Amino acid sequence: MIEKPEDIARQPQQAAGQKLEGQGAQGSELAIDLRGVSKAFGPVQANKNIFMSVKRNSIHGIVGENGAGKSTLMSILYGFYHADAGEIFVNGAKVQIKDSSHALELGIGMVHQHFMLVDNFTVLENIILGAEGGFLLAKSLKAARDEMERLAKDYGLEVDPDALVEDLSVGQQQRVEILKALYRGAEVLIMDEPTGVLTPTEADHLFKIFEQLRAQGKTIILITHKLREIMAITDSVSVMRRGEIVTTLETSKTSPDNLAELMVGRRVEMDAQKTRGNPAKKVLEVKNLSMTDELGVPRVKNVSFDVRAGEIVGIAGVAGNGQSQLLEVISGMDEPLLGEIWINGSRVEFEGSRTAAHVRHLGLAHVPEDRLKTGLVAQFEEWENSILGYSEEPKYGPGQILSLRAAREEADRRIEKFDIRPPNCRLKTANFSGGNQQKIVLAREMDRELDILVVGQPTRGVDIGAIEFIHKQIVAMRDAGKAVLLVSVELDEIRALSDRVLVMFDGKIVTELSPDASEREFGLSMAGVDPHEDADTDTSGANPDLKEGAQ
Amino acid sequence: MSTHKPLPRWVDIALMPALNVALAFVVGGLAVAAVGEDPFRAMQVLIFGAFGYGEGWGFTLHFATSFVFTGLAVAVAYHAGLFNIGGEGQAYVAGLGAIMVALxxxxxHWVFVLVGSTFAAMTFGAIWAMIPGYLQAKRGSHIVITTIMFNFIASAFMSYMLAQVITRPGANAETETIAETGRLPLMSDFLPVFTFSPLNITFFIGILSLIFVYVLIWHTKLGYQIRTLGANPEAARYAGISAVAIIIIVMAISGALAGLMAVNEAVGVQKRLGVGYVQGFGFVGIAVAFMGRAHPIGIALAALLFGALYQGGQELAFVMPSVSSDLVVVIQALVILFTGAMSEMFKPVLLRLFNRASGEPETVGD
Known part of the structure; x- marks a missing residue:
């Protein structure tokens, strides 16, 4: 499977037609074959001389750090970008993929990380969107309904065709995306980070669907950061690094450690060097906090806890159990319905949109969950994002004057300190890779006087090399005597970093666990069952505070 | 398929507007040819009328000054993500304050008139713009809708004021005329080359406004917050920037800038306030701001173009009687259409050209 230029000789029938009805007619066993594909954006070489072949009827994984060029490569395959050089063969026939509808014609479908569905349409309406057929919808809706039934039977892709997409869970929405691609005749499915938004159960179900798709002759290209998934489901895997394919291996002949090493080009410590924290005085106190969202739905229900200087408190839980709302209230972006927050012994006064600024002033720094939506302004230059939330500080100029020089000098210093690449504070933030964008946010929030660091999903969509760096920085903050509140849906991350873990479910704190607690205890509490109460004997001594929070 | 590499900056800010203007002139030329005149001579007359002699220059710069005010008004709001279509009404209401103080x-002494009417014009314009700003910030009423409505309210309100309240007895809805002692000096008083043109001392206020907006947007903390709110409201919330305060402040600044047009036109030239004195300059400001990419330098150039178009157009209607003033308005409207509403028309073509020129392999057609 390791492709070399010589492999080209194997394919004499490349002059054949472009359209491929009835794949397999060309007799190639390769669904996709890329030869010497390159793509540059200005001075940045996103893909360099890529050789990659994907066998039909297999699951092929692509792993690599952020900015390694995976997404660019798949965008080329899906017709979003055009390669600067190289050849693409689909089922043995040389093609030039013009755009995504052409890719679909060739049988290549893609499911994006962020779904492209119309929320207030039904599943069926979404499926035929862009493939409506005639002027009247009735006929294509009928055809789609029949086809959906067949697909549901064949692949276990059950979704109610008449449900509104906004009423579906994330996992079901993803199934709609897959159905959409299959309905359009996709033989090759590109899945971009499909489990990033799923609960573990949903992810398991997805993998079963993958297996069924493979059994029915489909080909799947799986882009992911999660090495466990590669090991669990793929037949072969390509490792990308800095725009190049480092190697392609059969999955059975490799190991997670091996892959991790190949990805970053050196050995990686998967666990942050764990030492114990040294808790001192309480600096963050949350008392009986409740909040509802704009629709009036209760999101946080009577939550109380505190964080001491010199410890990392992790909040674990499946996404959507109120962690995000809790973060927003603590950081002053949203107002609580009831309850109080105390920072350094002073009570936070909630007074509208300025509260986030006051909270910063009290010594709380906030790394938000979604860097591009919340933590950065994508079209700003890097240095402009380096002062976001702090622009009023006198060090950036007297009064209303904004000293560009002071801000840029500081940004340059942080770029060096946090190894942000490329090291250019005048570059537009959108042009940095995800990991480097995250470092821009972390640098801004950590490189200052602070007492409490509140971090949401610090390594979401970030490559392994950067994960290691970010974890070290967070531990270093704790060791410097800061209080750290860490919210993450990655249980491994919570357990690797935290000194104490609070588990949230349905807006409540179910229980407090030690990071060394058993899988069973974590599993139960993340499903809303307090393992201490569940067990028969030793629950009598449970912390009354926690019981109150969990009631 | 908009995922090509972006256009070079000079194409975006220079070539594309130039192409749009050229296309407007081609279509305008067809209209001129349709009434039986030579479009090339018409073009010649228009350009000579705008730039060929001192008085023409004076008129061009005078109009451009008004366009700078209304263009900056749109641009400042735009940086906060607000589309202020109410420059017309804001300039109109500002005229009331300006003329009352001037009278x-x-x-x-004219210095007092200048300072007083400038302050009053800005205040009245600001207040008139702050109301839609407040409604947007506090009540969520969309600023586009409210500013349009406020243009109509301003029009009705001003008609009433000019006909019933501060009217000159015996006149048809206009105010008294400013006395000789209080009139703003004309540029031709110092520079005879401008002869009988209305270019007056407000021109310098226009220059100062351009500099003010540049400094405000890119060199102050308020400007930084304005741009943050405009580019990513969620990030502004994260940063603890008060959207309510910024929206109201920005609309006040925007309205104040639009209001300055009253000093240039009503106080500086007409020396009284008459019904409908703004004459659509507030709307042209939208085209000026967009053509100028909401940047003061771009706005100065776009304002100069529209000033030339207004002055050259008048000259054209005068020299070529068969090209009526209505047809001149058509030509002006074409420029607004192509540079404002359809400013991105050439973008797909240019993108393809530039991507091909920069070595992108031919990917169209198989």
Whole structure:
């Protein structure tokens, strides 16, 4: 499977037609074959001389750090970008993929990380969107309904065709995306980070669907950061690094450690060097906090806890159990319905949109969950994002004057300190890779006087090399005597970093666990069952505070 | 398929507007040819009328000054993500403040008139713009809708004021005229080359406004917050920037800038306030701001173009009687259409050209 230029000789029938009805007619066993594909954006070489072949009827994984060029490569395959050089063969026939509808014609479908569905349409309406057929919808809706039934039977892709997409869970929405691609005749499915938004159960179900798709002759290209998934489901895997394919291996002949090493080009410590924290005085106190969202739905229900200087408190839980709302209230972006927050012994006064600024002033720094939506302004230059939330500080100029020089000098210093690449504070933030964008946010929030660091999903969509760096920085903050509140849906991350873990479910704190607690205890509490109460004997001594929070 | 590499900056800010203007002139030329005149001579007359002699230059710069005010008004709001279509009404209401103060102080010295009417015009314009700003910030009423409505309210309100309240007895809805002692000096008083043109001292206020907006947007903390709110409201919330305060402040600044047009036109030239004195300059400001990419330098150039178009157009209607003033308005409207509403028309073509020129392999057609 390791492709070399010589492999080209194997394919004499490349002059054949472009359209491929009835794949397999060309007799190639390769669904996709890329030869010497390159793509540059200005001075940045996103893909360099890529050789990659994907066998039909297999699951092929692509792993690599952020900015390694995976997404660019798949965008080329899906017709979003055009390669600067190289050849693409689909089922043995040389093609030039013009755009995504052409890719679909060739049988290549893609499911994006962020779904492209119309929320207030039904599943069926979404499926035929862009493939409506005639002027009247009735006929294509009928055809789609029949086809959906067949697909549901064949692949276990059950979704109610008449449900509104906004009423579906994330996992079901993803199934709609897959159905959409299959309905359009996709033989090759590109899945971009499909489990990033799923609960573990949903992810398991997805993998079963993958297996069924493979059994029915489909080909799947799986882009992911999660090495466990590669090991669990793929037949072969390509490792990308800095725009190049480092190697392609059969999955059975490799190991997670091996892959991790190949990805970053050196050995990686998967666990942050764990030492114990040294808790001192309480600096963050949350008392009986409740909040509802704009629709009036209760999101946080009577939550109380505190964080001491010199410890990392992790909040674990499946996404959507109120962690995000809790973060927003603590950081002053949203107002609580009831309850109080105390920072350094002073009570936070909630007074509208300025509260986030006051909270910063009290010594709380906030790394938000979604860097591009919340933590950065994508079209700003890097240095402009380096002062976001702090622009009023006198060090950036007297009064209303904004000293560009002071801000840029500081940004340059942080770029060096946090190894942000490329090291250019005048570059537009959108042009940095995800990991480097995250470092821009972390640098801004950590490189200052602070007492409490509140971090949401610090390594979401970030490559392994950067994960290691970010974890070290967070531990270093704790060791410097800061209080750290860490919210993450990655249980491994919570357990690797935290000194104490609070588990949230349905807006409540179910229980407090030690990071060394058993899988069973974590599993139960993340499903809303307090393992201490569940067990028969030793629950009598449970912390009354926690019981109150969990009631 | 908009995922090509972006256009070079000079194409975006220079070539594309130039192409749009050229296309507007081609279509305008067809209209001129349709009434039986030579479009090339018409073009010649238009350009000579705008730039060929001192008085023409004076008129061009005078109009451009008004466009700078209304263009900056749109641009400042735009940086906060607000589309202020109410420049027309804001300039109109500002005229009320400007003329009242000017008539009050016109027995003293023109310096007092200038300072007083400038302050009053800005205040009135600001207040008129702050109301839609407040409604947007506090009540969520969309600023586009409210500013349009406020243009109509301003029009009705001003008609009433000019006909019933501060009217000159015997006149048809206009105010008294400013006394000689209080009139703003014309540029031709110092520079005879401008002869009989209305270019006056407000021109310098226009220059100062351009500099003010540049400094405000890119060199102050308020400007930084304005741009943050405009580019990513969620990030502004994260940063603890008060959207309510910024929206109201920005609309006040925007309205104040639009209001300055009253000093240039009503106080500086007409020396009284008449019904409908703004004459659509507030709307042209939208085209100026967009053509100028909401940047003061771009706005100065776009304002100069529209100033030339207005002055050259008048000259054209005068020299070529078969090209009526209505047809001149058509030509002006074409420029607004192509540079404002359809400013991105050439973008797909240019993108393809530039991507091909920069070595992108031919990917169209198989």
């Amino acid at each position: 009050w102080l016109d027995q003293t």
